[in-house]
Each structure stands twice: as C-alpha cells, then as structure tokens.
Amino acid sequence: MSTKLAIIGVGLIGGSLGLCLKDKLGDEIFITGLCRTEKSMKTAMELGAVDFASNDLEKVVGDADFIFLSPPVLQIVPMVQKILPYLKDGAIITDAGSTKKFIYDELKKILPPNVYYIAGHPMTGREKSGVTAASKDLFKNKAYVIVEDTGAPLEAHEKLMALLRLTEANFTSLDIAKHDRCASIISHVPHVTAAALVTLLNRAGDDLDSCLKLIGGGFKDTTRIASSNADMWADICMTNGDAISANLRDLQNILGEVIKAIENKDRQAIHDYFTKSRERRDKILEFVEKKFDPN
Numbered sequence: 001m002s003t004k005l006a007i008i009g010v011g012l013i014g015g016s017l018g019l020c021l022k023d024k025l026g027d028e029i030f031i032t033g034l035c036r037t038e039k040s041m042k043t044a045m046e047l048g049a050v051d052f053a054s055n056d057l058e059k060v061v062g063d064a065d066f067i068f069l070s071p072p073v074l075q076i077v078p079m080v081q082k083i084l085p086y087l088k089d090g091a092i093i094t095d096a097g098s099t100k101k102f103i104y105d106e107l108k109k110i111l112p113p114n115v116y117y118i119a120g121h122p123m124t125g126r127e128k129s130g131v132t133a134a135s136k137d138l139f140k141n142k143a144y145v146i147v148e149d150t151g152a153p154l155e156a157h158e159k160l161m162a163l164l165r166l167t168e169a170n171f172t173s174l175d176i177a178k179h180d181r182c183a184s185i186i187s188h189v190p191h192v193t194a195a196a197l198v199t200l201l202n203r204a205g206d207d208l209d210s211c212l213k214l215i216g217g218g219f220k221d222t223t224r225i226a227s228s229n230a231d232m233w234a235d236i237c238m239t240n241g242d243a244i245s246a247n248l249r250d251l252q253n254i255l256g257e258v259i260k261a262i263e264n265k266d267r268q269a270i271h272d273y274f275t276k277s278r279e280r281r282d283k284i285l286e287f288v289e290k291k292f293d294p295n
Contacts (some may be wrong), residue, residue: 003163006061006180007033008079009070010044010053012126013096015134017068018049023136024166032060058086066163067266069095077106083121092156094164098183098232100147101176108151108289114276116156118148121179122169123187128230139167148173182219184243189251191233192244194226 005021007014008034018031033050034057035041041053049222054060061067069076086092087093092116097103100119107117124142126133144164148157161171174182197219203213237244261269 003029004064005029005031005066006064007068010035010049010131012129012133014070015049015131016138019134019136020167022048028271034060047131049131049134062086064091073097073099076103080107081110085284087115092160093114093117094120094160096234099240100179104150104176105146107238116152117150118152118160119150121145121254138252139169143168143172144169145179146171147176147179149175157185168197180240181243182238184247188236188240188244189247191225194223197223198226
C-alpha cells in the first residue's frame with residue numbers, strides 16, 4: 001500500500017515537494033493536491049506535482065498519512081480547522097510556514113491528541129511563485145528547519161523525516177522562538193529591505209527615467225527577492241511582527257550611523273563599515289558553503 005501525501009497549496013514549495021517525491025518514490029507514493037481552480041488542478045497534474053488535484057477537502061486529505069501545508073501563513077490555521085473532520089488517526093501535519101510560533105500557538109488549541117503537528121520551514125524559494133516555477137531539486141542542499149518541540153511523538157518525527165530526507169535538504173533543529181528571531185534576520189528583514197530599495201527608486205521623481213537607464217546587476221541582485229509573493233510576505237510580517245520590527249529598528253540604527261559618518265565626511269568610519277561588512281560576509285559564506293548551498 002502506497003504512502004498518501006496531501007499537499008495544501010500546490011505552488012512553488014508544495015509543487016516542488018510533490019515533484020521531488022514522485023521522482024524518488026514513483027508509485028510508492030500517491031500525492032493529492034488542493035487547488036482552487038480547474039486550471040490550477042490541470043496544471044499541477046500535467047506537471048506531475050500531484051497524482052490527483054481537487055478543491056474537495058475530503059477527497060484531498062481523507063486517509064492521508066501526511067499533510068503538507070504551504071499556503072500563506074495566515075491561511076494555515078483556518079485551513080487546518082477545515083480539514084480536521086477528514087483526518088485519520090495518526091495523521092501527521094507539517095508546514096512550510098516562514099513563521100512558527102503563531103501557527104503552533106493556534107494549532108495546539110484545536111488539534112486532537114491523535115493528529116500530530118511537526119513544524120517545518122524549508123529555507124528555499126525563488127522570486128517567482130506558482131507550481132510552474134516548481135523544481136524537483138528546489139530543496140537539495142538547502143537548509144530545512146524542523147521544530148521538534150511541538151508535542152509530536154518520536155515515531156511521528158521518524159516517519160516524517162524518512163519522507164522529507166528524500167528532498168536531500170540539510171536539516172537542522174531549532175526551538176520555535178529562536179527560529180522566528182533568526183528567520184527575521186536571515187529572511188524577513190532582507191525581503192522588507194529589498195522592497196524598500198524598489199520603493200526608493202519609485203520615489204525618484206524627475207530622476208526616475210534616468211535612474212532606470214543605469215540599472216544593472218547590482219540593483220537586480222539586491223532587489224531580486226522583492227519579486228516574491230505579496231500575500232506570503234504580508235502574512236509573515238503580521239505573524240512575526242515583534243522580531244521583524246525589532247530587527248528593522250536595529251537596521252535603522254545602523255543606517256543612521258552611516259548617514260552620520262557620511263555627513264561628517266568621516267572617510268575612515270565609512271571605510272571601516274564596508275571593510276568589516278565584506279570580511280564578515282566572506283567568513284559567513286565560507287562557513288555556510290561547507291554546510292549547505294545558500295543560493
């Protein structure tokens with residue numbers, strides 16, 4: 001009897017998981033996907049991300065061994081509430097939400113003791129969204145956080161990890177609070193900042209046309225992630241607001257120090273700022289590349 005995986009949100013992340021597991025397991029896994037439209041159902045099945053797609057919750061999650069949730073963060077808890085009546089005993093729920101504490105705090109109020117939640121966060125993605133951007137190798141060599149303090153038994157963890165390891169991601173474990181703080185620094189604040197740089201360009205006024213003629217690799221590299229899904233990032237800001245706002249204030253202070261040095265024509269301070277940043281980045285990437293591919 002094959003394993004049954006239900007994917008809620010067959011987009012970039014959910015679709016990539018489906019493509020990967022079908023490639024590795026073939027007929028040993030049957031993957032269902034929840035899609036909103038006939039077009040998205042057809043696309044998901046044609047691409048091979050799922051075996052069966054529907055907008056019928058019972059048909060998608062009924063008898064599922066694993067449920068992988070990959071909608072925007074604020075849609076995860078309402079979706080779990082909808083699918084609970086159809087979940088079998090021992091079903092394992094995991095997710096790809098970029099914030100964890102908000103989701104866990106809400107799910108632990110509604111989950112029955114025979115349905116297990118194991119929080120996850122694959123630290124991967126692309127600037128484009130949707131199943132057409134999915135890839136079977138999206139997770140390979142990328143960091144994938146598994147939060148182990150969500151009350152699920154060891155057996156459930158082992159079952160889930162046996163499946164997820166097929167992605168060839170580099171798994172790490174963090175507690176919920178630390179995950180959200182670190183995700184803010186590594187992922188959330190950079191996305192806000194990339195969008196701010198685009199906003200800065202948009203406010204160039206009479207200089208806008210001239211600025212556009214100068215755009216090259218530097219601007220494209222530093223703003224690439226500003227092309228990400230707006231619904232997803234709005235939800236992330238709403239559910240990890242304390243950490244994001246605190247880190248943005250720290251960033252604001254750093255920029256304030258640079259502004260002051262520039263206004264004071266303190267070349268040495270500016271030189272030190274760029275030197276320390278370059279040296280630190282080079283050391284970080286050297287360390288990270290030994291563990292996983294950060295690209």
